[in-house]
Amino acid sequence: MWNRSNSSTAQWWRYFLQLVMANSIRALLPLILTISAVSASDQLPLNVDCGTTGSRTGFLNMTWVGDEQYVKSGQSAKVRIDDSVILPLTTLRYFPDQRKNCYSFPGVGQGTKILVRALFYYGNYDGLSSPPTFNLLLNGNHWSLVFLSGDNDSALFEAVHVTKVDDVSVCLARTKPNDVPFINSLELKKLEGDMYASMNTDRPLYLMGRYAYASPSTTVVRYPDDPYDRPWTAFTDYESSGLSPLSRSSDPNSNLADRPPAAVVRQAITPSSSLASNMTVPNAIVSPSPVPHYVTFYFVEMLANASRSFDIYLDDQKFYGETIVPNGTVLEIVGSNISLSTFSVFSLVRAKGSTLPPLISAAEFYRIGNAWGVDATDSSDVRALSEFQKSYVQLQPWSGDPCLPMGYAWEWVNCSSDSTPRVTALFLSGYGLTGPLADFINLTALRTIDLDNNSLNGSIPEFLGKLPNLKRLNLADNQFTGPLPASLTTSNSIVNLNISGNNISGNSSDFASSSEKKGNVGVIAGGTIGSILFLLLLVMLAIFIFKKRPANASAKPTSVLLQPEIKQHGFSHAEIVEITNNFEKVLGEGGSGNVYYGRLRNGSEVAVKVLKDSLSQGTREFVAEAKLLMTVHHRFLVSFVGYCEEGGNLILLYEYMSGGNLRQLLSGRSGTSAFLTWDIRLKIALRVATGLDYLHSGCYPPIIHRDVKTSNILLNAKMEAKVADFGLSKAGQKEEGADQPIVVVNPSQYSFDQRDDVTQVSTAVAGTPGYIDPEYYSTNRVTKKSDVYSFGVVLLELITGRPPMFAASGERFHIIGWVTPIIARREIHSIADPKLNGQYNVNSMWKVADVALSCTSETADARPRMIDVVNQLKKALEEETCYQQRTDTPSSEVRSSPTFYEFSSSSLSNSQLSSAR
The missing domain is CATH 3.30.200.20 (Phosphorylase Kinase; domain 1)
Incomplete structure (x- = not known):
């Protein structure tokens, strides 16, 4: 990522402007894109100018196309910038409505290696001087947080990714209710399958920087010199670095799979003094603590008959085991999984007998992303939803994957948490749907359908009763006519049917009776729900009282x-x-x-x-x-x-639980010398989240804890955590497929929302100050997301070591208000608990911070489900575990697999490489 908000602001902005000027005087044949083609693979490379229509030749003499055929939502706007600067910056598309909005590119092809680039320039297009913060998603996975610090701030993100499904989607997702995502341009380039061959195809590569070290300061090497349009920026700080450029009169020989452009490798930098014994290699690493990187270095001799040899070091260890002797053929050294931070130093050291100092032509620096899971929801569900959307204009703005990433499902669907998600519910109450109900029989995993308060007409379709897993069907307050279809009258699976407010012929009580005679389920219709629930309540209370009698051992x-x-x-x-x-x-x-x-x-x-x-x-x-x-x-x-x-x-x-509670341990008041490392804190968080997910999703009816806090998290002697204190818990709406009744202590105090992911109960506010969901506090309606909010506060306590409310510098803070602006400035170390002494993986810490802020969003709808939190914490723990394995290994025993390092050129094979750190 290139972002003007980091410490290299001036330098990266110069590089960005260089992109504008690169090769502007060359006369090139434009790339012709067949916009109406049925598959995106025929269109690549694809350059999308967001917020425009049609196609035209523009920046770099490439064909730029409007985005109207790739996105179904959003609005166009012009950016306040000089048109002569760069065409894709002058317009943008912004998305004021749905939480997630997606660009879709069908038919790219499974297993295709692609380069995806997204550009963001705010330019105060809305006149508010308030650039938003939002998430960038790629194929159902989190890519990056887009954070811009001012009106003229810009951000450029580039990723190399191997697709796991045929289609590619790039989505923008809001993280705060009032922040409106936007995008200026989006580019997809197809790479050759043998390029970046050492990358883990399950993990994306995020560009940190790509150097053509000795290119003229006014030039960035891009298309057409690089057919894949990879920007290679110049290094211009020669004087301060004691370096000088060299060049050769002819292009070097090369048949490298990574295909560095000739314009990049026919030049190099070397120490200004021929007596220099070493040189530091400029790099683009910005991570404050070590994280995995993928790096590539290119070497070629610039002078005829030169006697030059050198070794390459990372810090004080040899990076490559052999001495490098450059010649007229390009040499490439790849480190495919190297732990690097901003303090890491690559250096070239003159070898004994060399008459000239070292040199280097080019380098690429990528950060290795987290492992990505499945890239798509079940394909049959996606196709069925797509067909269903075509019948209703109100549903057509939603695009991209309906379920992924976790926490960003479409607002009107609910999905399973399987490795390949399935659509389990449709929540379309009050969406203004008109006409007959379109067929979606292929959504076979559906358990809940809520279509009440629309204007659907015609007969109730037969296919509804044939959905094998359907448990709840709410068709109330529509304009359906005619008899109830036979498939519904004979269904043994539906336990909750509401057809009130329609003109349905036949005796609904007979229908209920016939279902009861089958002995399988009760069918609850319309106004009978309240009375039946009350009877069920009395039965459950009687059973409970009977179970409490100790004489009845069988009831224990x-x-x-x-x-x-x-x-x-x-x-x-x-x-x-x-x-x-x-x-x-x-x-x-x-x-x-x-x-x-x-x-x-x-x-x-x-x-x-x-x-x-x-x-x-x-x-x-x-x-x-x-x-x-x-x-x-x-x-x-x-x-x-x-x-x-x-x-x-x-x-x-x-x-x-002999270990005391988590609040005592974090504050140091536990009376023990126990210290919670970041690894232990992550395990505690994961255990608690898993326990809460069980209460929310594994109990029937689901249970809302209502008092999630660190003092209710207890630990044993092994520092293993468990959730305690259910004195304030409430049983909510039963989940999909649960046949038992709703359990309520006092029916007059409770009302229920039929959405399974809401599960809300109206009750007097209970809980602990500092942890209480503000939406619960203002509405008296507690939901599963209320527990999610409280758990988000717990996560912030684990990160910072501070209680929910504390005083500092004479001011009183809530932990959310304290960390939010610091995180926005990307200063994670400023909030990390000082007792951790910096011993943590920064990516892991960032992931938990992102999850915590998502959990503590002001509105419940913006918060993830607890199962989504569990999945993210697993990834954070995985990163921390890998980090610990690397840092805990004694330096004398450090060994790297030969597959991590490769040395290749047109004349040398990988078999010549020895292991190196």
Whole structure:
């Protein structure tokens, strides 16, 4: 990425302007693109001038085309810039509506190696002098955060990527509700399959810089000198670096697979003094801590009959094991997985017997991205959705992958978290759809369809009853007529059908009766929902009361995590006194009561929570927690041992976690010398997120914790975390496919949203200040995303070590308000917990920071699901683990696989390469 906001602002801006002037006087035949072609592979290279229409010859005498055929949303605008500067900068397309907007290029071809370049120049096109921040996505994966610091700031992103599916999509996704993404130009270039052959095809390469070291300062080598239009920028700081340019009269010999242009390798830089013994190689590494990079160096002799030889070093270790003796054939050295930071130094050291100092012609520097998963949702689902969209103009603006990346699914679909996602729900309530209902029978994974409050007419289609996994169908308040189709009257799978507000003939009560006779499901229609839920509630409460009787051993839930002799059961108050040694040792004090240390007769340790007698809601919270914990079992949730309800005493017993709570450990008040490394913090975060995802998605009905905070995250002696304290938890709307009823403590206090990813409950605000979702606070409606918000605060605590609210420099801060501007300035080290002492992988830290800010978005819709958070944390942990493996290896034992380094030219083979660091 080239971004004017980094420390090399002036230098990179000069390079950008050089791109404008490159080869401007050459007369070239334009590249002819067949715009109406059925596949993008026939169009590559493709240069898209965003915000325009038609096609014309423009910058670099290349054909530039408008973007109207590649994107279905957004609006065009002109940028306040001189037209003579560069054509693609003068217009842009901005996207004020959907959260994710995509450019789609079909038929590029699976396994194609492509170069993708995106350019952003704000130019105060909207007159607001407020450049937005947003995410750039490529083929269902996160590419980069686009951050511009001022009206005239620009950013250029370039990636080399091997496609895993036929189509390519580039998407812009908002990260804040009021920030409107935009783009000026988008370029796709097809590379040869043998180019950059050492790259991991599962990981993209992000360009950091590409040098033609001795090119004239006014020239950037681009198309047509480079047929693949890779910009090679000049290095101009000769005088301050003690270097001088050299050139040769003829082009060198080369048949390298990476195809460096002759204009790049017929020149070189070398120390100005012929007596110099070494030179530092200018590089484009900007990472403050070591991360994986892909680097390529090109060497060729500039002088006839020269006697020149040298070695290449990275810091104080040889980078390549053999001495380099350049000649008239281009030599290439590739490091395909090198850990580099801005402090890394490449140097060329004159070899013994060499009469001339070292030289170098060119270099490429790429940062290696994270491993990308699948590039697309299930293809049959994508085709079915595409056909469905064609029938309704309201749905056509959505493009790109409907499910990926995780957290950026289309607003009206819900998707599974499988390796190849499936579309599991359509939420199209109130979308203004008219006409007959279009066929989408090929969306076979659908479990929920919500089409109420539209103007759909005609008969209800037969195919709806043939969807094999459909559980909920809401067709209320449309204009459907005629009888209910036979497929729905005979369906054994649908447990919730709402056809109220239509002109449906026939007796709906007969339909319900006939379904009940099948003994499989109950069909709930329209106004009957409330009464049936109330009856189900009474049944569930009766079952719960019956289960609490200790005499009935068969009603006791079991836990696979505890020994059989301490499985859940009721305790008498006398037993509790014995277990706690008359409440001798207090483990903690909370708003709902104290927690004491206990030991069962078999020696097993437990934590005993005694609810306060004065707590007006104590009984209600006790009932909620006991009921939930008797049925909820997960290895990342604190296990429930038993309970006591005797003589007004409300007591719960949990497994004992000897490591204390996370807040104590982060603050240093745990009374132990335990130190939480970044690796341990990531594992804690992943465990907690997985536990919360189980509550949200693995429980039926789903459970909203409502009090996620670091003091409710407990650790054992091995620093393994579990989520505790369900006293404030609420059971919400049952998930797709769940046949049991909604469980509610007091039906008059709750209302439910039928969207499974919302699962919201209306209730008085509960929780801990600093962690409470602002949307929950303002609406009294708690959702799964309320837990996501609180967990985002926990992530920020893990990064910074600070509590949610703290004082600094005489001011009072909330942690979100404190970190946001610092992160926007890309100063991650300024917020990292000083106790970490810089010992972390910066990419891993950035990923967690991005996840935390996404979780704490002001609106619930902008936050990811907990399963998406889990997936991102896994990637962050993977990066940190790789970093630790590299840094923990003793220097005397450092070895690199020969496949990491390659030496190739038209005359030398890779087999000559020895291993090097």
